[in-house]
Amino acid sequence: MTPAQSFLTDLLSKADIRVNGSRPWDIQVRDERLFPRVLAKRNLALGEGYMRGWWECERVDEFIHRVLHSGVANRVHGGWKLLLRALPALLINQQTKRRSRQVALKHYDLGNDLFQAFLDPHMQYSCADFRSTDQLNAAQEAKMRLLCEKLELRPGLRLLDIGCGWGGLARFAAANYGCEVVGVNISRQQITFARQFCEGLPVEIRECDYRNLNEQFDRVVSVGMFEHVGPRNYDTYMRAVAHCLKPDGVFVLQTIGSNVSKKGCDPWITQYIFPNGNLPGTSLLARAAEPHFVMEDWQNLGPHYDRTLLCWLENFRSAWPRLKERYGETFRRMWEYYLQSCAGCFRARDIQLWQVVFTPKGAPQPTYCRSA
Numbered sequence: 445m446t447p448a449q450s451f452l453t454d455l456l457s458k459a460d461i462r463v464n465g466s467r468p469w470d471i472q473v474r475d476e477r478l479f480p481r482v483l484a485k486r487n488l489a490l491g492e493g494y495m496r497g498w499w500e501c502e503r504v505d506e507f508i509h510r511v512l513h514s515g516v517a518n519r520v521h522g523g524w525k526l527l528l529r530a531l532p533a534l535l536i537n538q539q540t541k542r543r544s545r546q547v548a549l550k551h552y553d554l555g556n557d558l559f560q561a562f563l564d565p566h567m568q569y570s571c572a573d574f575r576s577t578d579q580l581n582a583a584q585e586a587k588m589r590l591l592c593e594k595l596e597l598r599p600g601l602r603l604l605d606i607g608c609g610w611g612g613l614a615r616f617a618a619a620n621y622g623c624e625v626v627g628v629n630i631s632r633q634q635i636t637f638a639r640q641f642c643e644g645l646p647v648e649i650r651e652c653d654y655r656n657l658n659e660q661f662d663r664v665v666s667v668g669m670f671e672h673v674g675p676r677n678y679d680t681y682m683r684a685v686a687h688c689l690k691p692d693g694v695f696v697l698q699t700i701g702s703n704v705s706k707k708g709c710d711p712w713i714t715q716y717i718f719p720n721g722n723l724p725g726t727s728l729l730a731r732a733a734e735p736h737f738v739m740e741d742w743q744n745l746g747p748h749y750d751r752t753l754l755c756w757l758e759n760f761r762s763a764w765p766r767l768k769e770r771y772g773e774t775f776r777r778m779w780e781y782y783l784q785s786c787a788g789c790f791r792a793r794d795i796q797l798w799q800v801v802f803t804p805k806g807a808p809q810p811t812y813c814r815s816a
Contacts, residue, residue: 446476446479448479448480448482448483449463449476449479451479451483452479452482452483456471456516458514459510459511459513459514460510460514461507461511468501468502468503468506469501469502469503469506469507469509469510470501470507471499471500471501472499472500472501473498473499474497474498474499474500475493475497475498475499477498478490478493478498481493485711486517486711487517487710487711487712488712488715490712491716491781491785492712494777494781495716495774495777495781496774503784504780504784504785505750505753505754505791506791507788508784508787508788508792509787509788509789512788512789512792512794513791513792513793551717551718551719552634553631553632553633553634555633555770556610556633556634556636556637557770558767561759561760561763561767562756562759562760562763563756563759564580564581564584565581566581566585566612566615567609567610567612567641568584568587568588568609568612569610569668570587570609570667570668570698570752571587571698571745571746571748571749571752571797572584572586572748572751572752573586573587573590573748574748574751574752580752580755580756580759583748583751583752584612587745588612588613588616588617589620590799591613591665591696591698591799592620592621593812594694594696594741594799594812594813595617595665595696596694596810596812597617597621597622597623598621598622598623599621599622600622600623601623601662601663602623602624602625602662602663603617603623603626603662603663603665604626604627604628604657604663604664604665604688605617605625605627605628606628606657606664606665606666606685607666607667607669607672608627608634608638608649609629609634609638609667609668610634610637610638610641611634611637611638611639611641611642611647612641613665613667614627614638614642614647614649615642615645615647618642618646623646623662623663624647624648625645625646625648626647626648626661627647627648627649628650628653628654629649629652630651630652630653632651635649654669654685655680655684657687657688658687660687660688660689660690661688661689661690662690662693663689663693663694663695663696664685664688664689664693664694664695664696665695665697665698666685666695666696666697666698667698668698668699668700670697670699670724671700671718671721671722671723672718672720672721673722674720674722675705675722675724675728678724678728679732681732682733682735682736683736686736686737686804689804690804691804691806691807692804692807692808693803693807694801694803694807695737695801695802695803696799696800696801696802697798697799697800697802698797698798698799698800699724699729699798699800700723700795700797701723701725701726701797701798702723702725702796703725703793703795703796704725705724705725705728706725709721709722709723713782716778716782717782723795729798729800733800733802736802736804737802737803737804737805738802738803738804738807739800739802740803740809740810740813741799741810741812741813742799742800742801743798743799743800744796744797744798745797745798745799746790746793746795746796746798747790747791747793748797749786749787749790749797750787750790750791753783753784753787754783756783757780757783757784757787760779760780760783764776801813
């Protein structure tokens, strides 16, 4: 047994994980090159190793949960090459207007057939709300209803949806609350789908960066987009929203968040799933909002994302036979690792899902946030 193999085998045992064990969360190592790579490149090597078939695990989500919950991940520090990978996030603005389309090209423009295969009929690519249901479709409707209630939508209001995805929330808000919606996005695949999806409703889908907005709305919502803004642009983002929101308006932000404010993101996620992404911490988010808004409510739905991701995984696996010819085996392993590893992160409470309600200074507090 090599020193790297001995060290990692002993380390994983402290998380009750056995190398080549038989339990669902134990890992079976097929290629021993995995061990020195993980010591040098940590979770980047772990994810790459899974994509290459160097290791298997029946329940990757539970394996990741145990690694994070036990704290053993903090004992692998990685080498200098991993530090070099982190430097761009520390030194430059990775989410400029010119660079912002990288995540659309790499991820959201992969193909609408892929996302239709595992998302719900509303095409909600964000955390659902399972508090009153066990079904993904109903849980996503509950999430959208919760957002609309926090926004206090009603007929005659204009809603701005920043990063509107495939138009599901815009469609739901217009159809069920009678408001007009403008959705802005930079993913051309999503824009094409959203325009067709919202046809016949008072919904306008624009190809537009949030920094180019220059008109006012009664309400603003942003779901799953702030993760792509980047800490160097948080103040710019909040200033743009404040500029667009009427003095008596309401702004609701839904974002994945980190327990620790930092620049950069998980290196495997950055390399293969969401380039240039960053999860805000509470202090950075609050500091950016402070000059522009009153924070009325902050709700954590993090545990619901674990369940959402496992529903997506089940749907993806069911749909794979009709997707495999186009996307291939390496993609399948990458996508399953993505969904399961993120589920494990939420289960370990390593990352969170926040819905934050803001109003401009002096605006009436929304009814949803008032005490009984």
